[in-house]
Amino acid sequence: MTLGSMKDPQLGGSPAALPGASLQKACKFLVLFCALHLCVTLVYYMSGWDLRIFHYFVENQQHQASSLINSTYGDDMLPSVVPSTTDVTPAHTKDIVGNCAETSPLLVGPLRVEFNIPVEINEIIKANPSLMEGGRYKPSECKALQKVAIIIPFRKRESHLNYWLYYMHPVLQRQQLDYGVYIINQDGSNTFNRAKLLNIGYMEALKDYDYDCFVFSDVDIVAMDDRNIYRCFSQPRHISVALDKFGFGLPYYQYFGGVSALSKEQFTKINGFPNTYWGWGGEDDDIYNRIASKGMSISRPDSVTGKCRMIHHNRDDKNDPNPKRFDLIARTRQTMNTDGINSLSYNVLRRENFPLYVKITVDVGNP
Numbered sequence: 001m002t003l004g005s006m007k008d009p010q011l012g013g014s015p016a017a018l019p020g021a022s023l024q025k026a027c028k029f030l031v032l033f034c035a036l037h038l039c040v041t042l043v044y045y046m047s048g049w050d051l052r053i054f055h056y057f058v059e060n061q062q063h064q065a066s067s068l069i070n071s072t073y074g075d076d077m078l079p080s081v082v083p084s085t086t087d088v089t090p091a092h093t094k095d096i097v098g099n100c101a102e103t104s105p106l107l108v109g110p111l112r113v114e115f116n117i118p119v120e121i122n123e124i125i126k127a128n129p130s131l132m133e134g135g136r137y138k139p140s141e142c143k144a145l146q147k148v149a150i151i152i153p154f155r156k157r158e159s160h161l162n163y164w165l166y167y168m169h170p171v172l173q174r175q176q177l178d179y180g181v182y183i184i185n186q187d188g189s190n191t192f193n194r195a196k197l198l199n200i201g202y203m204e205a206l207k208d209y210d211y212d213c214f215v216f217s218d219v220d221i222v223a224m225d226d227r228n229i230y231r232c233f234s235q236p237r238h239i240s241v242a243l244d245k246f247g248f249g250l251p252y253y254q255y256f257g258g259v260s261a262l263s264k265e266q267f268t269k270i271n272g273f274p275n276t277y278w279g280w281g282g283e284d285d286d287i288y289n290r291i292a293s294k295g296m297s298i299s300r301p302d303s304v305t306g307k308c309r310m311i312h313h314n315r316d317d318k319n320d321p322n323p324k325r326f327d328l329i330a331r332t333r334q335t336m337n338t339d340g341i342n343s344l345s346y347n348v349l350r351r352e353n354f355p356l357y358v359k360i361t362v363d364v365g366n367p
């Protein structure tokens with residue numbers, strides 16, 4: 001019996017050689033299908049490449065003069081020619097009385113933020129020629145709508161601070177804020193107290209200038225979109241609402257950690273922040289409880305505008321999870337009127353004015 005004459009009982013009379021042939025055909029089809037699939041995927045993937053990404057990156061580091069021409073978030077925002085003059089002020093930058101516009105025309109939208117190349121402080125100084133000593137800035141083209149003190153609790157995180165300054169100074173300038181940056185450095189090696197440092201920042205910043213808004217930011221968090229404005233709103237504002245660490249979302253609805261902003265009025269209404277949270281965790285939940293107990297709500301940007309990157313790091317020394325935090329957050333309402341800005345005590349050891357920030361070294365005491 002030849003192969004050709006063999007019958008496949010399953011196929012009802014087709015020659016037995018045929019399954020081999022159809023297998024070959026099926027394989028060819030599969031290979032073709034895979035190739036096609038690969039091509040389509042490749043095209044799709046490449047179309048997703050933001051070819052302007054490098055421009056964005058450069059844009060983020062540019063002085064506002066060149067940004068002034070870029071007045072929308074869309075594709076058409078990047079000029080092919082950047083004028084050399086610094087005096088490019090479009091009419092829509094300010095209203096008739098000279099106030100800055102509600103939405104700054106200098107914003108560019110999403111930004112590329114990476115922490116793999118170390119940044120040099122002198123590079124940052126050079127890239128921000130409009131800054132005044134102490135990391136102060138005021139837009140020259142219009143009157144800023146808010147006077148914002150940025151308060152950063154700190155201890156031994158120099159490289160993180162450099163990244164923060166590198167990325168955030170240009171963003172804050174494009175946001176047309178009248179702002180200053182305050183690094184509140186906890187002296188010594190006792191347990192870290194983030195919320196107390198924030199209270200101290202509030203008090204110390206007010207000694208410098210009539211700030212009406214306070215942004216409280218961790219040193220390792222950077223905004224990925226300059227439309228996420230570091231300013232105050234009618235309700236306390238949570239700014240870092242879509243952290244990469246939490247999959248670009250909130251870990252839980254009441255989360256108020258990372259970066260937040262409170263007006264002077266909102267801050268005083270809740271008696272500031274607690275001074276009694278030593279070590280990691282819970283102080284931000286206490287702040288949330290304070291806000292809720294005073295009948296305020298949380299204002300937030302959407303989760304695209306609110307994207308932020310956090311620098312990966314190991315837990316700091318002397319900042320272990322605070323075992324008392326569970327008890328403390330259960331009693332916010334009882335303690336908040338006596339633990340806060342009205343019970344704050346500390347000693348300023350040094351106040352240094354650097355080109356990009358004011359550094360205040362403080363003794364916060366012991367747990």
Ligand code: BGN
Binds near residue numbers: 251282
């Ligand atoms: C929470 C912490 C917050 C912290 C977030 C995100 C507490 C209180 C006891 C439940 N809260 O669990 O402080 O910001 O995680 O890391 O630990």
